[in-house]
Amino acid sequence: MDRKTLSSEFMELLRLETLPVAVRLLENRDGLPKKPLPFKLNICQMISMARHQGRTLVGVPEEMVCSIGAACTGLIETPAAFKDGTAAVGKYVADASAGRVFFQNTFKLGDRGRLFEALLVAPLAESEGWDPQAVLFYCNPAQAMRLVHSVVYETGEKVAGDTVAEAAVCSxxxxxxxxxxPVIGLPCAGDRRFGGTQNHELVFSAPFGMLERMIQALQELSETSRILPIAPNVMWTPRMPAxxxxxxxxxPEGGS
Structure with missing residues (x-):
């Protein structure tokens, strides 16, 4: 199934508000399809441009601001303030001890050092010619439920949840x-402030190699019940104030 078809199937079956986004982490910068934008920005901003505007973007750490996002994606080694927990004190946790646990529970490739040199972000439909590692879906809870169903359809195995609400999309x-x-996460305050993520949105991230099976599952599920919206049960008589x-x-007199 080509990328445009994959994207359109997800958009139609799930009634997504914004485009699925493909992401690839690059070990070197050889053959980048374009230059980074001429100003520093965060990964969540790049993803926002891709999902809202259909743009393809390249990011490199020296043209980024957010250190936790770059650490999560292995573009930099995790800075000391995240290793010792002090970065979270007063913002998310009471003290550095809690902060250490907090950041230990935030998945960061940078804990193993700098692993990648660049990041490629594009709408899934425009990602022909390169293989994404992750595909991102910004979704409401009902759409997230159906994405989970599309993953568990064959095996019944649960989907992991990232519930520390820090750097969720980058993590x-x-x-x-x-x-x-795959993993489902709660977008962080930075994603909401800088990426424009809305209050009702969650982020669901899946390996690119799973997408066709997920679509097939959604199609088969749609044969027995409507995927979305789920119709409320309204076949009953309500009670109201007099x-x-x-x-x-x-x-009318004698009316029924």
Whole structure:
């Protein structure tokens, strides 16, 4: 299945508001398809441009601002303030001890050193010619539920959840690249502030190699029930306050 078809199937079946985004971490900069933008920005901003505007972008660490995002994706070695937990004190946790645990629970490729030199981000539909490691879906909880169903359809195995709510999209890219497994996360404050992520949005990240099976699962599920929206059960008689309830005096005499 080509990339445009994959993207359109997900958009249609899940009624996504923004485009699925393909991401690849690059070990060297040879043959980059374009230059980075001429100003520093965060990975979440690049993803926002891809999913809202359909843009393809390249990022390198010297043209980035967010150190935790770069550490999660292995573009830099994890800085000391994240290793010792002090970066989270007062912002997310009470003290450095809690901060160390907090960042230990934030998946970071940079804990193993600098592993990659660049990041390539594009709408899934525009990613022909290179193989993404991770594909990102910004979704509401109902769409996330169906994405989970598309993964568990064949095996029943649960999808991992990243619930520390720190650098979730960057952490998920690192996690999927490293493990080959999908993960669902709670976008962080920075993704909301700089990437424009909305209050209702979650981020679901999946390995590119899973996408065709996920589509097939959604298609098969759609044969027995509607994927989205899920219809509410409204076949029952409600009770309302007396003033809002039709009574005998409101009906014609002898009416039924």
């Amino acid at each position: 998920s890219i690192g996690f999927v690249t490293d493990s080959g497994r 003033a809002y309830t039709i009574g005998p005096k409101d009906l």
